Amino acid sequence: MQLIPPPLSLYVHLPWCVRKCPYCDFNSHQARGPLPFEAYVDALLADLDHDLPLAWGRTVHSVFFGGGTPSLFPAAAIDRFLQGASARLRFAPGLEITLETNPGTAEHGRFEDYLAAGVNRISFGIQSFDDGCLQRLGRIHDAARAEGAVKLAQDAGYDNLNLDLMYALPGQSLAMAAHDVERALALAPAHISHYQLTLEPNTMFALRPPEGIPDEDLAWDMQEHCQALLADAGYAQYEVSAYARPGRQCAHNLNYWRYGDYLGIGAGAHGKLSLGAEQAILRRWKVRHPTAWLAAAGTENAIGGDERVAVAQRPFEFMLNALRLVDGFALADFEVRCGLRAAAIDAPLAQAVERGWLTLDGGRVLPTALGRRFGNDVIALFLADGPAMGSGRSAPGM
Structure with missing residues (x-):
């Protein structure tokens, strides 16, 4: 049977955040002092140049800026990267371009600039609308700031928004989990991600689990009740933790779940490419630490590893x-x-x-x-x- 390359996406990792959350196992690093935005964009483009032979002639159908906290990057830096990337790769007309955003980093006027740069989808890491839960999660925003950030994006012209919510949080009851969903629905986003808190290895929560985490039965009740609330509001579940209004599913994540291909650039980014000529599937990941990756970007030394997926x-x-x-x-x-x-x-x-x-x-x-x-x-x-x-x-x- 012939292996045929599937649709291609581009994942861009921006690794810094204001503060590392105790549940987070992503490749994120607390910002200490001014961030090297311009140098990082230069390195991203060099990294992309190095990987381009893996994707010659293919069309990119979605772009996703993940982190870390990508919204720490000014819109001008995002714009320069997208201009450079679109000069190197064929971007599909109207492709989805998502920027992950922490409500605690939103500033008035910036969303208009992101929109002008080509970012047409914002994914907000809300997690909860309960200030106590947010404090226990180590988040840098409160509920009022979260709502304000979403409304700023909407006022700037965004209608394709995702809100991330977590449930089974320390000290959370069924009523509190339902209230979070109701607060999210009141903001009328196109998409809601609703997933259970898990204690991932190598996180502060795994080392010192917080008190009051709901047991499995309560977590299941939360999931079922919130699913019903989302369904009643017109959000169809299309993936384990993803709910969307009709036609507003996340194109980028759908490509992952359909075993599509993606170039991964930036510190610690992972990629998966189907190589038609070799009838092989390549997984490539980059060096994780931003300083080491910046020093090596565009060279073989920036590659953390290459692996051919066994048949x-x-x-x-x-x-x-x-x-x-x-x-x-x-x-x-x-x-x-x-x-x-x-x-x-x-x-x-x-x-x-x-x-x-x-x-x-x-x-x-x-x-x-x-x-x-x-x-x-x-x-x-x-x-x-x-x-x-x-x-x-x-x-x-x-």
């Missing part, structure tokens, strides 16, 4: 993403994006169907409500060394 690992990687989607995936897409016949997953697919976790409908694989609840167990069936993969067919491996 046996592709089904697991594909399922890790695609089974997050409510509407699942087409078997035909599995074939062209993994370069494998659908028969490679016959055995684990049959097990998942038998257990009521997945359904097959006209060549499409869909997770059931039960399957979404036990997502990790479903995905584990597609591990190369799992019990379902003993037939010797091509299957994923760790």
Whole structure:
């Protein structure tokens, strides 16, 4: 089966933040003194130049500035990068360009400048509208500032906004979780991300777990109740933690979940590229520390690692993403994006169907409500060394 390169996105990592949150496991670094905005943009373009041979002739369908806190960067720096990137890559007309934004960094007038630079989607890290919860999460904003930042963006002309909310927070009740969703709905964003707080390794919360984290039963009640609130307000769930008004799904993240390709540039950025000529899938990541990456950008020394995804690992990687989607995936897409016949997953697919976790409908694989609840167990069936993969067919491996 021929591996056919899927749509391509561009991920840009801007690694600095005002203060590291105790739950955050992203590659983010607390800003100490003035940030080297101009030098970093120069380095981003050099990094992009170095990776361009991996994506010659391909069209970019979305751009995402993640961090860290990308909104620490002035609009002029974002503008200069986008001009340089669009001169090097073919940007699809009207492509989605997202900037992650901390409400605590919003300043009046800046959103107009981001919009003029080409950023047409803002993703706000709200997390909660409860000041006590925000303090316990180590956030630098309060609820009033969060609402004010969203309204500033709307006044500047943005109608494509995402609000990030977390639930199962320390000291949070079911009523408090519901109130957060209600406050978000009152702002009428196009998109809401609603996900559970998890204690990730190598974070302050993992080292010293906070008191009052809801147990699993309460967290599940929060999830179900908030899902109902979102559905009643017209926000359809299309991924495990993503809800959108009709036609307002996040194009960039959809490309990830559909096992699409993406160039990753910047300190610690990860990329995934399908190489048609080699019939290979390459994962590349960059050196994590901003100082080290800045010194090496544009050279081989900026690459933290390169890995060819083993053929046996592709089904697991594909399922890790695609089974997050409510509407699942087409078997035909599995074939062209993994370069494998659908028969490679016959055995684990049959097990998942038998257990009521997945359904097959006209060549499409869909997770059931039960399957979404036990997502990790479903995905584990597609591990190369799992019990379902003993037939010797091509299957994923760790």
